[in-house]
Amino acid sequence: MAATEERPPTRLLGTRIPYIDGPLKVAGRAEYTDDIKRPGMLVGRILRSPWAHARLRSIDVSEAARRPGVFAVLTGDEYPTPFGVLPITHDETALAVGKVRYVGDMIAAVAASDELTAERALAAIRIEVEPLPEHLDPAAGTRPVSEPIHARGLAGTNIQKEVAQHFGDVDAAFARAAHRVHVHGNFAGVTHAFTEPLVTLAEATPDGRLTVWSATQVPHYLHRALSEVLGLPMHRIRVIKPEVGGGFGGKSDPLPHEIVCAALALKTGRAVKILCDREDVFLTNHGRHPTQNDIRIALDADGGILAYDIEAMIDGGAWSSFGTVTTYYNGVLSMGPYRVPNFRYRGRRVYTNKPPSGAMRAHGGTNLRYSIEVALDELADELGMSPFELRERNALPPNSTTVNEFRITSTSFVKCLRAARERSDFDRKFRRLPYGRGVGLGCGFYISGSNSPIHFTPKMPQCTVHLKVDMDGGIAVHCMQADIGQGSNTLLAAIVAEVVGVDLDRVHIVRVDSDVSPIDLGSYSSRVTFMMGNAARLAAESLRDQLLRAAHQLTGYPVAQLRVGHERIEVAHRPEVHVSFQEALHAAMEKTGALLATGSYTSPPMGGSHKGARAGTAPAYSFAAYVAEVEVDVETGEYAAKKIWAAFDCGRPLNRLAVEGQVEGSIHMGLGQFMGEGMNYRGPRLLNPSLLEYKIPMPQQMPEVEVLLVGDDDPEGPFGAKEAGEGPLIATLPALGNALYDAVGVRFLDLPVTPEKVLRGIERARADGRRPRGG
């Protein structure tokens, strides 16, 4: 791979850089959307459907509208234009039009002087409906049904998207295989559970403009959706992203409450805030899809992978959201970290009358990966081979092409495997720890930024960064990238400071504001470090070059002999000859005033030409190998993750503190999905729409985590970096599942793996007369 030694050493990047917004956050002074008040601001509230599937016969808002303190009542027919995050599946509306599709679907909204008035007005709305058949089982929805949830479902069914792909000859590969395995996985839906609830503030002003502050991961998609649905040109809408209290994918779709809030602002001519409560947040969902998958793997006699045959049945809920991408990802993200010469996939995502699922951290790669890694563990046992050896033997080589034409450039997967194996002392523990204790290996693979931007008209870069420096010597950075807590503001500032050679405190990240921020496509698909990083580097190099030219004027040395030092520009072979940053800046400003620089990133063309070929293509991929050690109380089924050795290839880690934070946080989220999180339903009703009933792991449940960052530089990533935001989640689940097997000799393929399931598994194994292994 790209040799590290060819790159100049970095001063700031690669160290532990405390988040630049940390001081504001620890002081409670970071400003989130709900912290903002506007004069005359009204409270917006939303009426949600108690019906899972029903035709709306009539909505009578007359009494609600007459109530004192009510400024506006809104129903779906006022803004019926459909929208959705993917241009090809616009099937949502701001409020229900014609029918409701799940318990929690939004029917009407009010803007009132205060919360109580708003709630009472909602209670005064009269609705008549005709109940329709409830569709709750995705498998049943693959056949023609009476009253499909959407008219756009495939041929009278509730299928939202069907993907069928075949590369190579899977049947022939299975026929000649020496070893075959089939694993069936079942995964409950899980949700993001960010701590900041969904919230939007919108204000219409007499100049004909609309300003929207929102807790969003993708200000640009919100901007587009607002424009389309409200019928206002984008330049009359200003989208501002304050601090965002976590997203994990749940704030990446343009969401209906955001559009409703803006519509209420337009209708009242005032400012309106909609603060969702926790139940609203759970019902909005867009979390990880409830999924069933079937993974069949064929190996040759030496353990070489011959073929994957994969099926997925994905419960979409009421809307499309990212579902078309989800459906592809649940197959094609199996194309790493191993070489798979033959591959067949059939995936179906089916609408159901439940809260919509969408994108959640490690979208489309998590459930698929769990089943594959368990299957490989089974095969390693059958072969009598170390699970590490099986994986190393099949590792995708760098600079290769997968059978479905993904371009693989850098991979340090083998280094990940070796680091995790050695640091965890795996060989000494595996199948050798006493009954009830075990270790397991799980691996991961994820995109480092979707190569295929969701909006593709007009053609434009995926990220643009603008820099402005005035005589104060501060560098103002404008970019629509969305820091939602992952530290992208810090990385953006650090890259600029690194290239220009200045201290970090000279760099100011200007809050995302569509009036001034050039477009970046936001925080999803783990794209920010790679794409924003490259754009920032180019912008900073352009600024640096302006300063070098000014230094040439001052020193007389040719530009080629100049370089940036710390807060100065110096002659490369005579560093004692130098001008300060400020001197160079002021000289450069003599002609132009404030200096401006811009940089942008567009990913290179890649991918095949088959249908869906772009899904899963990325300019780089991350790789992971995790070992988990668990301890099970075999009398109660309770278990604990003791330690996870997390070897991760994010290329060169640019901010070690942030990368560690991403790995640790990812493990927390993966642990939650594995051990206990799940959206539980009785019929169509979500039973646990609160953080009391939907439990995310507490501090006591977190294992010790040893983060091993072993990646080599990526040839195209900024300073050699790749993503670290989502990939680190994936390997957590199979490492835990395989460790439980090592501990008690039972396979768990129905997630979450609650203590009850563990106990039942142990009891079943005993009843079957299987002797617990180890001793």
Place this chain on the structure above:
Amino acid sequence: MPPRPNLRLEINGHPVEVPCPDERILLDLIREDLDLTGSKRGCDLGTCGCCTVLLDGRPTLSCLTLARLAEGRSVTTIEGLTPHGGLHPVQRAFVEHGATQCGFCTPGFVLTAVALLRDEPHPDRERVVRAISGNLCRCTGYTKIIEAVLAASGGA
């Protein structure tokens, strides 16, 4: 019925007198009436700890506390931790150790940690974990929060 007298309490070291209906929740009083927005509303159910304030020095969930219960008592919000600006040692440790990510839970964790270290200046890791177990964080996996609290204690 005669109007209820104003609520008197001490907020961040200053006496405050405000009109306050009986059903007013302390978090609403703090955020809406007093504009101290550092205390966050995360769940309204007392599960996440984002609304934690110190009531007479004890970590308290302000979303579950009636404002009237603070009558004559002292409330410290995150804004009152360093009344003269700058950062408290616990806050500095959170910054240095990367214990903030999205930051929404941070004020609650900081106040909880401050109360712990005031009572037990040198807790071990297990004690720190127990002390913060009423606060949820979805970003950090708690790892760096625990490191920061231990560092602020000058211990382990």
